[in-house]
Amino acid sequence: MDVKLTLNLRQPAPDLDAKQRVVDAAKRKKAAEEPLEEAWERILAMKNSDADQAKLLAVKGAMETGVTGRHPSGAGKRFSKAEALRIYSDMREKIREDTLRKMVAETPRNYFLIDNERLLTRLNERLRNETEVAVDAETTGVDVYTDVIVGISLTLPSVSIPPLAEKGMHVYIPVMHDKGEQLSRDYVLSELRWFLYDEGIGKVLHNAIFDIAMFRRHGYDLRGVTWDTMVAMHLLNENEPSYRLKDLAPKYLGVESDTFAELFGKTPFNEIPLDIALAYAAKDTDLTWRLYQFQREHFATLPTVLEYYRAVEVPLLYVIVDLEANGYILDLDFAKEYGEQLSTRAKELHAKLIEMLTPYHSGEGELNLNSPQQMKPALSKAIGRELPNMDAKKTLKPLAKEFEVIAYLLEYRKITKLSGTYIDALPTKQNPTTKRWHSRFNPMGTVTGRFSSGKDEDAEDSTSFNVQNQPEEARKMFLAPEGKVLISADFKAQEIRCTAYLSGEPVLIEAFEKGIDPYANMASMYYKRPYNEVYKLPNGEDTPARKAMKVVWLATLYGMSDFSLAEMLGLKKPEATAFKEELFGGMPKLSAWLKANEEDVAKYGFVWADKQQRKRRLPDGKLKRKTIPYGKWNDPKYDDARKHNSQINRAMRQGTNARVQGSSAIQTKVTMIKAHEVCAKREGWALWGTIHDELVFEIPEDFTREDIAVIERIMTQSYRWGDVVANGTDIAIMRRWGKGMTPEEWFANKESKESA
C-alpha cells in the first residue's frame, strides 16, 4: 500500500495587528447591518445554478410572507447564500412532513389498500371486467436484476364506487413492507398470474421497461402492454425537459405531485408506512391513467405517429427487456492484462511528461496532466507558442511531429481515456445477481428517435454502462457466450440509402440499383474519371477521391458550413464552395430536397421522418432573423442578435439531419422487432446489441449458411425504403466483439479444418 508522507508545515496563523482587527470588526459590523433587501439583491445576482436560484427565490418568498425568518446559525452575521440554503433545507423538511400528513389525510376515497385475501379476491373479480388497466410496481431500488417488488399498484378505470361520481378504483397491494398487515408477494403474484398473462387486458404503464423487467425478476411475464405514457410523451414532444411522471402531471394534468426522492429521500419503499404508501403508490397509476387519456386526445391529430407508436415503439419494449437482460460476458483476464499494459505505459509517459513540462509549470504542486487549465500554459511555454486550446485533433495532432512532448501527451491521453473509461472501469460493473454485464438501451433517449445507452438518470451507483460508444480496443473484452458466436450485421450505407429514398435523387438511386458504391460513383462523376480508378486503391484502402466524397456527404447531412468543409478538406473556402456546388449541381433532386427541408423548418417549425411516423419539432426555425449591420459583427451590442441567428441556423441544420437520422432509427427499430421474433423461435439465438446502424446477434457456433441467409433477410426485408432503394448488409462473425470474419471466410476455415 502506498503511504503518502506529508509534513504538516502549517503554522499557527500569525496574530493580526490591532489596527487590522479594528478594521475587520468594523467591516463585519457593517456587513451585519446590510439591509436584507440588499442582501437578497446581492445573493440573487451571484452566479447560482438554476436549482440554487429556484431554492433562493422560494426562501425569499417565504421570508417576505413571514413563513420563516433568519436561520439561528446566521445570528449577528451578514445574510449569506449559505444561510439562505440552510433555511431552504429546513423548509423542505417541514414541507415534506406536512405533505405526507396531508397526503394521508386527503387520500381519495377511491384509493384502496389490498391487504387481505378477501379484498384480493374481490379485486380479481373486478379485474375481469376491465379491458385496460394501469400498472406500476414499487420496488426496493432500480436494479431490475437485484432489487425486488415491495408492492403493486393498479388502476381499474371502469369500477364505480357509490356515492363517488368519478369512475375508477386505484389500489395498492403491499407485499413486502416492513410493517403492517399484508399478503405475501408469492401469493399475490400467483393470484394475479392470470391477469398479468392475459393479453386481452391491456396494461398501461409509465416506463414499462422497468416494470416488465421487475415482474420477470420474480418469474412472471407482464404481457399485453398497450401503452407507455413515458414513451408516448417522447413522440408528442421530444423537446420536453423532463419525462418523469411527477413533472408531467402538474404540467399537463394540473395535478401537483412530488417525486419519490422529495418525499422519501433515500428511504426504500418497503420502510414506508402503509397509509403513506397507499396515497403515494395508488396516485402513480391514477396519474398514469389520466396521462394516458390526455395523450390519446392529442394523438387524435397525429394518426400516423399513433400507428407507429402502437406498431413499433410499444412492441419494442419487450425486445429491449430481453436485450438488456441477456447482457454481456467480459474477459476479465484479458482486461486485467491489457489494463496493466496500459498502466505501465501510462506511468512511463507520465514520468516523461512531468520531467519535460515541470520547468514550465508555474502553479503550486505537481502539474496535473489531465488539467487543460494547467496544461495549456505549461505546454505553450514548453513549445514556445501560444496554444488556443488543448484540443487533440485540431490543435495538438498537427504539432505532434514537430514536438516530441506533444506526441507523448497525445499517447498519454489516449491511454488514460481508454483505461479510465473502458478497460479498467467496465470490469467493476458486473451485476452482483446475474454475474453478467448489462447495458441500458433507452429507445427514446434522443430527440431524433435513435437509442441512447448508459445508466438511468437517477441511478448514480448503477452498474449499467454505455455499450454504444465502446472503442475498438475495449470491444475485445466482450466475449461470445460459451458455444456461441456473435454475428454483427449492419445496414450498408443506411443513411445514404435513406437519403436516396427520401429525396428520390436518381444519381444515388441508380448507384444502389447497380450495386455500385455511391461515394465512388459521385467521385467518378465529379472528377470525370473511371469508377474503378476512384473506388479503391490496390491495397484495398479508400482512394483520396472517395474519401473526399465521404467527407462532403457527411458534411451535407450534418449541415456543415463551407468554412468547416474547407478546413476538413484542406482547401480554401471558395474552393470548398465550388466543390460542393459542382457536386450537388449534378444531383438537382437532392439539392431541391435539402432546400425544401430548410423551407419546411422555416415555415412550419418541424419536419417529418419517413411516412410521417415521427415529428422533429424545431420551433427556432420559425424565428425571424435579426439584422446585424455590416462591420458590426464583433460588436458586443449585437451578441444577442448573433446568438438568436445562430439558433435559427442550428434549427436549419437539424432539419435534414433529423429526417435522415430519424427515418434510419425507425428502420433499425422495426428490424429489431423482426430479429427478436426470429430469435425467439430458434434455440440459442438472442439479440445481443444494437449500435444505431448495426444489430449484433448471438447464435450457436454450429450455424449454417441458411442461418446467415436468415439474418440477411431480417436485415434487408424488415423495413424497406419503398420499392426504390434496396437495403444491403455486411455480416461479420466473431468470438469476441471486433472485426470478425466474413461468412465465406468462416465456412472456408471450417471446411478446411473438417477435411484435415
Add this chain to the structure above:
DNA sequence: CGATACGGCCAC
C-alpha cells in the same frame, strides 16, 4: 461531500 459546469473524447 454533493451539485454543477466544462473541456475533452468515445461511438454512429
Add this chain to the structure above:
DNA sequence: AAACGTGGCCGTATCG
C-alpha cells in the same frame, strides 16, 4: 459572425 448532427462518461474545477 459562426462555422457538424445524435448521444454518454471521465476528470477537473468551483461553490457552499
